[in-house]
Amino acid sequence: MGPVLVVRHAIAEPRDQAPDGRDRTRRVSDQGQQVMRRAALGLRRVVEHLPLVAHSPLTRAVQTAAILDAAFPESTARRELAALAPGGDPAAIFQWLAGIDETPVALVGHEPDLGCWVGHALIGSPVSFLAFPKASVCLLDFPEGAAPGAARLIGHYPPRVLSDLSEVAQ
Structure with missing residues (x-):
């Protein structure tokens, strides 16, 4: 298995501005789109291609995945992965990754789950010890x-x- 990019979703609108007032439908804000587009362009300096982006089903993660997709148009496919939703099953993420042939792959999700999953991946215990800003x-x-632990x-790129x-890339 090759590289895995763990990506926290971009800055989202406040809950009261979501189309139905629910957390799961919160969209990436204008500022979030701008920050994520620049981050995705910078990411092209880290990885040359990105064949697959898996994302949480929540709107802001779907939109963040779309921004990554736009930065890597020659090679990116997107897949929804329910385990990346808040409260998702970390074991299911490892299992899904075990079935992936193409890498690098990106996982777009939410805190605190992503930080705990990274801790689980690094030390075998779901402990968050890296700052994970949006x-x-x-x-x-x-x-x-x-x-786990492998x-x-x-x-780590804020x-x-x-x-x-x-x-630098421009």
Whole structure:
């Protein structure tokens, strides 16, 4: 298994501005779109292609995945993965990754679940110890396959760093 990019969704609108007032339908805000587009361009300096982006079914994660897709138009496909929704099953993410042939793959989801899943991947315990601001990316490698405690941390990129990388790319 190759690299896995763990991506927190972009900045979303307040709940009271969601179409139906529910958390799951909150959309990426204008500011969030701008920050995520720059982050996605910077991400192109980290990985050359991105064959697959899996995302939570919540609107803001779907929209974040679409922004990643636009930054990697030559190679990206998107898949909804229910386990990436808040409260999802971390074991199901490992199981899904075990069946993936193409890498790198991106996982777009939510906090605190993503931080706990990264901890589980790195140390085998669902403990969050990395800051995961919105639109940030954590790059993991699973040299022996996707399993708890089997990951190596390759990079951790807050949106500001990815934005700086996007300026280098232009």
